[in-house]
Amino acid sequence: MIRLSIPLRQALSRLSLPVLIALAFGTMLLGKADALLAERARMVLADALAPIWATLQQPVASVRGAVQEAEFLLNLRAENAQLREENERLRRWQATALALEAENVVLQRQLRFVPEAAPAFQTVRVVADGGGIYARAVLLGIRPNHGVRKGQIALDERGLVGRVTEVGLRSARVLLATDMNSRIPVVLEGSRARAMMVGTNGARPRLQHWPEGSAPEDGERIVTSAEAGAFPAGLPVGIVRRSEGGAPEVELFARLDRLDVVRLFDYGLGGILPPEAVARPEPRPRR
Template structure:
């Protein structure tokens, strides 16, 4: 029953409120549209009295506009930050490429500074792949028979002897490293001049075998190729003598095996050998005539 009474009073009150609001709006509209000096003064007084006090009502709008501008500024800063990050990544990539080019240039310059026999010429090649394994240590070069590469030729990096050519294709060739177990290179140890064989054993420090006098050799002595047997040209830098943990003499190789990017293949040709004894060279005819005359006079 009470609920029905509330509904009975709510309907008329709602209609009365709507009518009053419509009346107020209509009067305000008419008052605002009436073209009269008195009404104009009333409008001016109303604006001067109430409009300045509406600043508090504009505060939320002003704050909201400030938030929108701040968000737009943040979006612009974020986009600029992302662009700077992308440029930084590109600069890092360029820096890495520049460092690699600098290292390659240094290695090529080091190869050009290696002092070799003037009779030796060389062909430089790029290391394509490292096909080393626990049982075989070798690398591939991008030069082959088309470049005149021949089996057995020595290869060097910018510091020292690396190995020898063992297997030649048309466009590639294989280099067996000094550390390979099949490598045997005659060497000379300076300054003592001792002859020995550098023997690879698949470790970073090859062994020194068949040494004539071990007492004449000291750690730190210089090791160069001896040229015996025609395997390598003489005088190529190999490394320095060191004593391993097993108390055996080994060689610390001068070549940088961890960064074999370029190798220099030395063109070496075997020396001409005389197989047969030639005939005796007779003296000039004038000497024979003088000797004959001297015999007659005697």
């Protein structure tokens, strides 16, 4: 093996940088002088390296696939453990529900409980804005011998819409829950406190007259109360939302701005209060 002396090696190292720079400039000049020749040289180099790259990519792809498979198995194991935990929790809830159902049956037998019959209803199409003495009402098109009467409850597929206040031969008017004449007794589901939902002619009615110490909480569900016999208990109404001033309002479940059809339910309420006590007409404000 030939060993170069230290001065010779230093001289070669000093010459290597200028030589490389000269080769680079020569390649650039060659490429500018003959672009076709440079392109052919690049393609020859690419053709020579392509099989090598293809060969090297196979083990890399295999390693990548193995890593992804391992990650998938780890995620699958974690998901399986989570599903087992949820399944166990659901089994406990099922056992609790079955126990409560059995207890409910026993209590109903002891109290000689008579279940309420399912209310009769009919589906009716909304034909127009009701107008008349109410600011927020809709007019329904009904057929002759319809069986619609004052006081029936109107609902859409989401929740409470309002109550029938006027009935004609081929039409009926429903006072919406947002009208300023609307007064609906409700229950706060969280605290079970009673309150009164009052229409404002806006999109959200207000809540009033709740018991002291049971202020409505934001996000709390609202259902109807059977107090005064005007409405059945438990009909879905909406959710409590706070206004900018902090007043509790109700975001209704029903889409009153998109009413095409409503269902009129006859709950057979004799009604301790007449409809006029819950919907007392007031002069319609000018728009």
